[in-house]
Amino acid sequence: MNIxxxxxxxxxxxxxxxxxxxxxxxxxxxxxxxxxxxxxxxSAIFGNPASLIGIKDNNIAVGLSAQNLEYKSLPINDGSxxxxxxxxxxNPSIYYCRAIGKFGIAFGYFYDFDNRSSAIKINxxxxxxxxxxxxxxSNTDTIINYDLFRxxxxxxxxxxxxxxxxxxxxxxxxxxxxxxxxxINRSLVLSAVHDPDVNRNDATxxxxxxxxNLDIGKSIDDFKNGKDSVESVEADSSESGFDIxxxxxRQIAKNIMVGVMLDHLIxxxxxxxxxxxxxxxxxxxPVRWLTAGLDVHKSLKDKGIEFNxxxxxxxxxxxxxKGGVFxxxxxxxxxxxxxxxxxxxxxxxxxxxSYAFVKPIDNTPISKATHIFASSTRF
Numbered sequence: 468m469n470i471x472x473x474x475x476x477x478x479x480x481x482x483x484x485x486x487x488x489x490x491x492x493x494x495x496x497x498x499x500x501x502x503x504x505x506x507x508x509x510s511a512i513f514g515n516p517a518s519l520i521g522i523k524d525n526n527i528a529v530g531l532s533a534q535n536l537e538y539k540s541l542p543i544n545d546g547s548x549x550x551x552x553x554x555x556x557x558n559p560s561i562y563y564c565r566a567i568g569k570f571g572i573a574f575g576y577f578y579d580f581d582n583r584s585s586a587i588k589i590n591x592x593x594x595x596x597x598x599x600x601x602x603x604x605s606n607t608d609t610i611i612n613y614d615l616f617r618x619x620x621x622x623x624x625x626x627x628x629x630x631x632x633x634x635x636x637x638x639x640x641x642x643x644x645x646x647x648x649x650x651i652n653r654s655l656v657l658s659a660v661h662d663p664d665v666n667r668n669d670a671t672x673x674x675x676x677x678x679x680n681l682d683i684g685k686s687i688d689d690f691k692n693g694k695d696s697v698e699s700v701e702a703d704s705s706e707s708g709f710d711i712x713x714x715x716x717r718q719i720a721k722n723i724m725v726g727v728m729l730d731h732l733i734x735x736x737x738x739x740x741x742x743x744x745x746x747x748x749x750x751x752x753p754v755r756w757l758t759a760g761l762d763v764h765k766s767l768k769d770k771g772i773e774f775n776x777x778x779x780x781x782x783x784x785x786x787x788x789k790g791g792v793f794x795x796x797x798x799x800x801x802x803x804x805x806x807x808x809x810x811x812x813x814x815x816x817x818x819x820x821s822y823a824f825v826k827p828i829d830n831t832p833i834s835k836a837t838h839i840f841a842s843s844t845r846f
Contacts, residue, residue, distance in 0.1 A: 468633050469515075473669050473770070474801075480812075481845075492745075493554065495514055496532075496808050496810065496823040496824070496825050496837065496839050497777070497779070497795030497796070497797065497808055497810020497812075497821070497823035498758075498760060498775075498777030498779055498795050498796070498797045498808070498810070499746065499775045499777035499796075499797020499799040499806070499807075499808050499811065500537070500762070500775040500777075500797065500799050500801065500808070500825075501512030501750070501760035501761065501762050501763075501775045501776060501777045501797060502518075502730050502748065502760070502762065502775075503515050503714070503726040503727070503746045503747065503748025503749075503750075503760075503762045504716065504724045504725050504726035504748035504749040504750035504760055504761075504762070504815055505724070505726075505748070505750040505758070505760045506760060507524055509735060515596070515714040515716060515726050515728055515748075516571075516573075516624040516625065516636025516637055516638045516712065516713075516714050517626050517634040517635050517636035517638060517714040517715055517716040518571075518626065518634070518636070518714075518716055518726075518728065519564060519570075519572065519573055519624060519626030519636055520566055520569065520570070520626045520627070520628045521565045521566070521572040521626070522564050522565055522566045522573075523565075523566070523845065524845045525561050525563070525565045525587055525845065526563065526564050526565060526641070526646060526844070526845050527561075527562075527843065527844050528560075528561070528562055528563075528841060528842065528843035528844070529559075529560065529561045529841070529842055529843075530558075530559070530560045530561075530839065530840065530841035530842075531557065531559050531560075531839070531840045531841070532556075532557070532558035532560075532837060532838065532839040532840075533555070533556065533557055533558075533837075533838045533839075533840075534555075534556045534586070534699075534835065534836060534837035534838065535554050535555060535556045535581075535583075535835050536554070536555050536834045537550045537552070537553065537554045537555070537834065537835055537837060538551065538552075538553050539551065539553075541576065541586070541588075541603075545590075545652075546590075546591040547588055547589060547591060547593075548589045548590070548591060548607075548674065549588065549589040549591050550586075550587075550588045550589075551584045551586070551587055551588075552584060552585070552587075553582070553585055553587065553599065554583060554584045554585065555580055555582050556579070556580065556581045556583075556611065557580045557581075557584070558577065558578065558579050558580070559577075559578050559580075560575060560577045560578070561575055561576055562574065562575025562622070563575065564624075569627055569628040570625065570626065570627055571624075571626035571627075571636070572623075572624070572625055572626075573622075573623070573624040573625075574621075574622065574623045574624070575621075575622050576619070576620070576621050576622070577617075577619075577620040577622065578617075578619050578620070579616075579618040579620075580620070581616045581617065582613075582614075582615055583613065583614040583615065584612075584613070584614045585611060585612065585613050585614070586587075586612040587609070587610075587611050587612075588609070588610045588611075589608075589609050590607065590608040590609070590610070591606060592605055592606065592607045593605065593606050593607075594606075597756075598667065598671055598739070600660065601660055601662075601665075601667070601795075602658065602659070602660045602676045603657075603658065603659045603660075603661075604656065604658040605656070605657045605658075605694065606654050606655070606656050607652055607654065607655040607656075608652065608653075608654050609651075609652070609653050609654070609655065609690075610650065610651070610652055611650065611651045611653070612650050612653055613647065613648065613649060613650075613651065614648045615646075615647045615648070616644070616645070616646045616647075616739070618642055618643065618644045618645075619642075619643045620640050620641065620642050620643075621640070621641050622638065622639065622640050623638070623639045624636060624637070624638040624639070625637055626722050631718075632717055632718040633714050633715070633716070633717045633718075634715070634717075635713070635714070635715050635716075635755045636674025636713070636714045636716075637711065637712070637713050637714075637845065638711065638712040638713075638714075639709065639710075639815060640709065640710040640711070640712075641706040641707065641709055641710075641712055642707065642709070642710055642815050643705075643706075643710055644705065644706055644707070644739060645662070645704070645705045646702055646704050646705075646739070647700075647702065647703050648700075648701045648702040648703075649698060649699050649700040649701045649702070649703070650698070650699045650701075651693075651696060651697075651698045651699075652696060652697045652698075653690060653693060653695075653696040654690070654695060654696070655686060655687075655690045656686060656689070656690075656695075657681055657683065657686050658681075658686075659676075659679075659680035659681045659682075660680060660716070661673070661676035661677055661679075662676065678719065698768045707735075708740075708822045709733060709824075710731055710732070710733060711731075711732045711733055712728060712729065712731070712732070713728065713729050713732065714726060714727065714728040715727045715728075722751060722752040722753070723749070723751045723752075724749070724750045724751075725747075725748065725749050725750075726746075726747070726748045726750070727745075727746070727747055727748075727751075728745075728746040728748075729743065729744070729745060729746075730743065730744040730746060731743050731744060732832075739762075742766045742767055742768035742769065743766075743767045743768070743823060744764055744765065744766050744767065745764065745767060746754045746762055746763070746764040746766050746776075747762065747763050747764070748760060748761065748762040748763075748790055749761050755778060756781050756782060757779070757780055757781075758778065758779045758781075759777070759778040759779075760775075760776070760777060760778075761774070761775070761776045762774060762775040762776075771803075773800040773801060773802075773803075774799065774800055775797065775798075775799040775800075775801075776797060776798050776799070777795060777796060777797025777798070777799075778795070778796060778797070779793055779794070779810075780793065780794050780795075781793035781794075783814075788815070788816065789814075789815075789816055790813070790814055790815045790816070791813075791814040791835050792811075792812065792813055792814070793810075793811070793812045793814075794809075794810070794811060794812075795808070795809065795810030795811075795812075795823065796808065796810070798825075799825075804827050804829075805828040805836065806825050806828065807825075807828055807829065808823060808824065808825040808826070809823065810822065810823035810824075811823070817844055817845040818842070818843070818844050818845075819841075819842065819843045819844075820837070820841070820842050821839075821840075821841050821842075822839065822840055822841075823838075823839045824836050824837060824838045824839065825837040825839075
């Protein structure tokens with residue numbers, strides 16, 4: 468079977484079972500996740516809500532993060548037609564933000580769709596012809612091991628300028644999570660009964676009679692709807708809860724900002740909660756075309772201190788038309804892993820397009836790294 472057909476079958480099977488899923492993960496990736504002390508205007512909804520006061524005009528943005536992309540063929544040693552493992556994680560987002568007087572507001576929606584690992588096996592097809600009943604029947608067993616998680620997160624952030632040098636902010640998130648893990652055994656059954664006047668000893672007559680009486684559409688519908696399927700559920704949970712982050716930013720010198728954040732202060736009734744975390748950060752603009760930042764953070768539950776460090780170099784022009792390009796680079800240590808990140812972007816007029824990726828510093832292939840695409844418009 469052609470490998471592209473195999474991949475298509477796997478994706479169709481996964482989506483036909485209508486499981487899906489995951490958690491929030493689009494941040495200021497190009498600069499290594501540095502944001503606590505940064506005035507990251509349009510992207511402030513992902514970072515320190517206190518920096519929302521620096522937003523200019525109205526901003527609408529959409530983004531997509533993809534990671535852990537893997538398709539792996541597994542050994543076939545029992546006559547199976549297909550035995551494969553597929554995983555992927557997608558994080559679409561949309562949000563709006565603007566400043567109104569001393570306030571900055573942002574609201575958006577993030578969705579995390581995480582197929583952590585699905586193993587799909589299609590066994591060899593068995594078929595038989597029952598002479599007395601003039602009936603042909605074939606059976607193809609499909610076995611799916613699924614490990615799926617999804618999270619939907621509406622977000623509202625509010626920033627307030629206390630004075631020219633000090634701002635505070637708060638971020639409200641409602642997190643709805645679903646976690647499913649188990650095994651599904653499902654069969655694709657094709658059957659046909661031909662008329663009694665068909666000569667069963669003449670293959671040129673029998674085969675067309677069988678084919679003409681197959682109801683393939685009904686068989687596919689029965690397969691999708693799980694008729695006669697058996698499911699062994701290992702985990703099936705769904706919970707919702709609120710989460711709150713608060714942040715502060717202060718200008719301590721010309722073009723130098725410091726910030727403090729407390730993340731995940733309340734997370735009641737959430738399947739996979741994150742411990743509260745304290746983050747400290749500093750951001751600087753030493754020259755007009757260069758921005759740099761450093762964050763350090765510590766979980767209030769776990770030991771050890773982790774960090775994010777990064778920079779952005781940019782170039783703008785106004786000749787003929789307004790535009791610009793930028794390059795981002797960063798290093799981070801998150802969840803016990805060291806990561807490297809790189810970002811590229813283009814600005815034309817009031818629109819911006821950007822791409823970034825984050826990769827662990829190990830033998831992880833590029834396909835399994837985090838790839839983020841985003842577009843924003845200011846008006």
